[in-house]
Amino acid sequence: MSIAIAQPRHIFGLRSSIAGNIAFHDEQTIVFPSGANCILYNTDAKTQRFIPGSEKSEGMTAMVVSPNRRYIAIAEKGEKATITIYDLHSLRKRKILSSPDIQSSEFVSLAFSPDSKYLVAQGGKPDWTLLYWTWEKSKVMASTKTSNPQTNGAIYQVCLVNFICNAL
Structure with missing residues (x-):
């Protein structure tokens, strides 16, 4: 007697509460969260x-596709905040990142560096800690508190750029 295993073929919907909730993998494929999954939808083949x-x-809680379009980082809430890096071609896990430096159970924003070698992750409440990773080595290069608890000035979006931003 064999037991049938149900596997998803199509998932509909977009989790709008996820930071960075839609991205392009290539010219034909969009990446977005739906339910507990991240979907790669090919608009030409409709697969x-x-x-x-x-x-x-x-x-x-957050996702980001690397600038070289090879990797995706997905942050998940839990007893311990984690980030999983996947190879977008093979869909295999490359790294699972977590740090004892944060008290939060979630990361609220993620960003890859322009060369896709580094990852910035903004932790949520109560400590609002920003982590700068060399993700392939699972090494935190730097961390800092980004919010003042007295002013409730929470940070919800981070980016890494290779030029200086001037405020007007």
Whole structure:
């Protein structure tokens, strides 16, 4: 007697609460969160590929595709905030990142460096810690508190750029 296993073929919907919730993998493929999965939808072939969420996850909180379009970083909320880096071609996990430097159970924003070698992750409340990773080595290069608890000035979006931004 064989047991049938149900596997998703199509998933509809977009989780709008996820930071960076839609991106291009290439000219024909968009990447977006839906339910507990991350979907790669090919607009020409009308096909979907899935990156499932982790078993112990309480849900995705942020995602970002690397500038070289090879990797995706997905942050998930849980007992411990985690970031999983996947190879977008093979859909295999490359790294799972977490740090004892943060008290938060979630990362609220992610950004790759222009060369795709580094990752910035903004932790959420209560400590609002920003981490700068060499992600391939799973090494935190720097961390800092980005919010003043007395003013409730929370940070919800981060970016890494290779030029100086001047405020007007």
